[in-house]
Amino acid sequence: MQTITLSVAATLLTMALLQLDPTQRLIDATLSETIAQSMQRAPDGSLVLSPNKQLDAYRAESPDVWMLVVDEAGNTYREGPVPEQYELLQPILNRLWFVDIRDHGEPHSLSAAFYTGETPIGKLHVLAGGGAFVSIVFAGILLGNIFILPLLVVLIIATVIAIPLIVRKVMRGLDSAEAQARSINFDQHGTRLPLDTVPKEVRGLVSAMNEALSRLDEGYDRHRRFLADAAHELKTPIAILQTRVENLDPGPERTRLLTDTARLAAMAEQLLDLQRLAQSRVDFQPLDLVPVAERVVADHAPLAISAGYDISLRAPEPSQWVLGDRGAIERLLTNLVQNAVVHGGNQGAIEIEMAGHGAFEVHDSGPGIAPEHREKIFEPFYRIRPLDRGAGLGLNLVREVLRQHGGSIAVLPSHLGGVCFRVQLPIATAPN
Incomplete structure (x- = not known):
């Protein structure tokens, strides 16, 4: 626009000067x-x-x-x-x-x-x-410059003030698209960038991004269905294997086979749990943590004892009420106990302690976790050592449950010598 304006002004000035008689003179x-x-x-x-x-x-x-x-x-x-x-x-x-x-x-x-x-x-x-005469052509050029100078001032003002305002107004739609793009994460699917507010010059790019997001959602859905189907199909052969191992004569080999079979069953159940969390809505209700912990400890005591651990529950108060989903909290505690069984070194103790005010802790006497690994262990399939046991899904499932509940987890040194996972959940009032 500036180039066109200056070109038109210069053309008009030139045409006007060509109409002047160069022989004419004006008094200064x-x-x-x-x-x-x-x-x-x-x-x-x-x-x-x-x-x-x-x-x-x-x-x-x-x-x-x-x-x-x-x-x-x-x-x-x-x-x-x-x-x-x-x-x-x-x-x-x-x-x-x-x-x-x-x-x-x-x-x-x-x-x-x-x-x-x-x-x-x-x-x-x-x-x-x-x-003191001047040529009429010179006077025309002088007047033309006087005319163009304010035009240049206007164009400069437009460049410094008007154009940024116009560009900001036109690009305002990109701000909402940018905010929408920043809100997209792995857990939110089906989100698309708005097309009606973005400038038409970038609408094709936004459409291409929306198509890419659609393809990613489709790929994620296929991946999720595959994991769910695979985990579901694995449960039957694992159950058959576990039954056959239980019928073997007692001995160290039977114990190791039972432990490995339990890990396989836990892995399949964790995959199913991750899919359930992604597909279902959590039913938040007042929940007493103590009975849930008692049930988890009772269910895992045979496995822990056979693996070489002493397992115990410390609950100074008979009840501890939190707000959450019973099934999800039970899966959370189960995965923390199974993690202690797998990584505790097959000796020592595993202790679940009700810490009060919506918090509980899971202690073990294993080798512990170095500070540089304490954040990464919650990533799916992350292992501290390449040949480490476990699938790397249990702690990821724990984090997903806490994210849905608005809780938190901290990795601390344990008084037993190993690691302590401290979980904090929203407090609830005990029902009448």
């Missing part, structure tokens, strides 16, 4: 103003001309410079060869406010410049001529 308008500023008053009130360098320059260039000056009181001053045609203007010169006289014939002796305005000695009216 500053001559009459210079004379007005050079006028002084004599003691008797008459008008006199004081020395002026600019006026001397005019005279040096054009010796025939003439002037006719009148003040408001009718006092006059004249100098030089004033054309007799202008003698008649002297009585009425102080009544004029604009005069433009051009002589189109050589030597342009009738061309005159007029000035009226306030000076240090009062208001004066000056008619002058006889020299």
Whole structure:
């Protein structure tokens, strides 16, 4: 727009200059103003001309410079060869406010410049001529520059102020699309960027991004269905294997097989739990943690004891009420206990402690977890050591349950020598 505006203005100016006659000359308008500023008053009130360098320059260039000056009181001053045609203007010169006289014939002796305005000695009216000519083409170029200069100022203002405001307004739709894009994460599917608010210049890019998001959602759904189907199909052969192992003669080999079979069953159940969490809504109800912990400890005591652990529950208070889903909290505690069984070193103790105010802790006497791994262990399939046991899903499931419940988990050193997982859940009031 700026280029077009300047091009049109330059074209119009050039066309106007081409219409001018280069042989025509204009009197320099500053001559009459210079004379007005050079006028002084004599003691008797008459008008006199004081020395002026600019006026001397005019005279040096054009010796025939003439002037006719009148003040408001009718006092006059004249100098030089004033054309007799202008003698008649002297009585009425102080009544004029604009005069433009051009002589189109050589030597342009009738061309005159007029000035009226306030000076240090009062208001004066000056008619002058006889020299200081300028080409009409030069005058046109000067006037054209005077015309283009404000245009340039307007364009600069538009560049500095107007254009950023316009761009900000046009791109405002991108802000909402950006905010929507930042809100997209692995757990939110079906989200698309808005098309109606973005500028049409980037609408194709946003549409392509929405199509990519659709393909990602479809791929995620296929992946989720595959995991759910695979976990479901694995449960039957694992159950058959567990039954056959239980029928073996007692001994160390049977114990190891039972432990490995239990890990397989836990892995399949964890995969199913992750799919249930992704597909179902959590039913938040007041829940007593103590009976839930008692049930988990009772269910896992045979497995823990056979693996070489002493397992116990410490609950100083008979009840501890939190707000949550019973099944999800039970799966959370189950995975923490199974994690202690798998990684505790097959010796020592596993302890579940009700810490009060919606918190509980799971301790073990294993090798512990280094500080640099304490955040990463909640990522799916993350293992501290490449040959470490377990699938790396249990702690990820714990984090997902806590995220849905608005709870938190901390990894701390345990008083048993291993690691302590401290879980905090929202507190609930015991029902009447």
